[in-house]
Amino acid sequence: MSGNLLHVNATVTCPHGAPATVLPAQSRVLLNGQPASAIADLHTVTGCPFNISGKPQPCVTIRWVVPSTRIRINGSPAVLQSSVGLCQSPEQVPQGPPNITVVQQRVVGQ
Template sequence: MSGKLLHVNATVICPHGAQATAVPAQGRVLVAGQAVTSTADLYTVTGCPFTVAGKPQPCVTIRWVLPSARIRVNGSPALPQSATGLCQSAEQIPQGPPVVTVVQQRAEGV
């Protein structure tokens, strides 16, 4: 599994189209002048419209389950564009995989 490395300003959305934002745990490892993200970072989702039987069940976080196998950022696995994650509701109910649409084009990892 390889791909371009995610950074804090990469465009990541939940399966329902809401924007996810990375809160970086580190600021030393940069790509294109922006902090590289890893499993240590908190990804929050805002504005998810998803409901189940009339009850709002919005995606609120992303948990990355299959990050880079080889690249580490301050000891935590880095997130390539091909990383697998799960968007979760506030009750930790899986809502589907996040979609990575825009990343930097210079650094690639496995």
């Protein structure tokens, strides 16, 4: 599966619309002047409004389960626009896949 590589300022949201941010683990590999995103990076979600029966269950992290199969950044698989991930609650309960809407358009990987 191929797709455009994500960088730290790509637009990613949880299934409930809250924005995700990336704390990059490296700064050497750049896409449009911004660090490329890999599964070693910390992907956090802030402001998720999701709750179950009145108990807050916000998405707080994204765990990428199907990253790039060929591209590695400092030994860690890169994250592509076509990558599959799971947003997780503080208890690590899967909340659904993240939505990737805006990425750079120049570098494509597999």
